[in-house]
Amino acid sequence: MDKFRMIFQFFQSNQESFMNGICGIMALASTQMYSAFDFNCPCLPHYNLAYGLGILLVPPFILFLLGFVLNNNISMLAEEWRRPQGQRGKDPAVLRYMFCSMAQRAMIAPVVWVSVTLLDGKCITCAFCTLVPVETLGNASHPRLSQGEVQRVLARIPCKEIYNGQQLIANEVAVRYLRCISQALGWCFVLLMTTLAFLVRSLRPCFSQAAFLKSRYWSHYIDIERKLFDETCAEHARSFAKVCIQQFFEGMSTDLVAARCHLPRKAPADAGEAAEKLLGITDWGTMNMALKSWHRCKPPLHLHPPALSTGNGWAGEGQPPTHPSEPRRETAAYYSWV
């Protein structure tokens, strides 16, 4: 548990490390998905190719899209791309950098799926079993079958239990041949991807290092700025809510006092903090009224400046909150809480 927490903390310490962590988890998830998936070749002439190639190509596409979805920065990229220029210029190099770094990370899980699939060999065996060269690998002296029959027999190669063409071509020979081709393709694919990654990574410092440093700084800046803005807004919302609710309670107690025509009871000088926190609501009936009013008639999203408090707890929702200095209800003015 502690080990897991430490690894988790290490990855969270830095946004890039975090994204690399997600990338690694998706690659592991893709191998796990493949081994958990129950591959079931249909062993029918026209369906094998579609099934085999489908399993080879559709899950990588899904994993690629998932890589984008799980990446927090995609909404940041979209926002930066679509925002109006305003007073701040837009740098296409920064957008390109963000997109490239996201696409590179999203590519890893699909590449792992394709490599594992090819190295395992089941998909290619299923997809291309009807194309096995019977003349070279099979029994040339076997009585001639029609083309359709041959296709049907060959299509059953991946399904050993129902294979009936042992005289035409031995099942093991065909499977070994197809698996060898699949593994060769797999290793070539991995070599190609690794070479591409190596070239991309090593050619960059040779050509555009200054531009790269600039793009990296500003893309990081946009990310931090968005987070800080969200934090500032959250702080603001908290203060807004606190003052709004405080003013609601104050307004409530003032209105009730006005309605009952009591003289405002001045709190004794040494009442202490607890009395202040009661905000003037000190009995069961008043509290119930406050709760009912909170539900039925929430206060408008408009804070009064503290000096001009006018006990406006009952203001309806339709009040246009434009000029805070306007007095609202004259009846309440006599019992200002000041």
Add this chain to the structure above:
Amino acid sequence: MDRFRMIFQYFQSSSESVMNGICGLLALASVKMYTSFDFSCPCLPQYNMAYGLGIMLVPPIILFLCGLILNRQSLVMLEEWRRPQGRRKKDQAVIRYMCSSIMQRAMVAPVVWIIVTLLDGKCLICAFSGSMDPEKFVGFANVSTVQVQQLLAKVPCKDDELMRNSASRKAVSRYLRCWSQALGWSILLILIIAAFLARWLRPCFNQATLLQAHHWSNYIDIEQKIFEETCCEHSRLFAHKCILHFFESMRQEIKLHSFSLPKEGEGAEGEEDLLRGITDQDQVNKLLKMWYYEKPPLDVSQATPM
């Protein structure tokens, strides 16, 4: 648990340690990859050699490239190599030192793969069973040339119907495995002796130059890391100032457009400070809209201190 944490911290303490850690992980990954890879010799005369040698030589190239990609220092070295001279001279010895240390670390995983392959023997049996001299083995001696090629090619496949209980197949297989293991152990011995000699004889040649190169390569690496951290710190402060400046300018705009009485000197509560003068729904909506439609310019030189 404590031991794991200590190991983790040790590896993170210096970038050389991190690289050694990655090197070790790649070597383990290479062994794991070999054991989980389902080796399946085609047992066909034209394909055996290509498959066997391919499995022995292509994954090491991939592992070597991975070792270069995953090593942060290779980027640092390339940057140092390609940077314009400017006001800081370039020392070729440092670049050479970095290059050689990167190459050495990247070579570990491929060598591990090749040695494991040779010690296991399957690849060599698959690649060279067709090149055996049939006269040496009883079962293949009196067979026609074409057929003998087919039979020899099937030696790596134990489960093939022709080869299932063939004593000659086992003989060829044992012979090739013996050669393969001898080759594997010899390569391992040669490499370890070479590493031993290199490490022990190094202090006899150019020790001072070596110390300098080591120091400055370490320096370049640390300088790069600290520069990145400083940029991060700077962008955080920049963003903070920019946002505060934005809120402040919104507050001033609101003051200009509304006719509220000035509130200074009223002893505003602590919360009022955090509200920054934005106190109703319309003002908040306006602020959020401005944030999207007109982000503030990237210039905090006019920002008033808060």
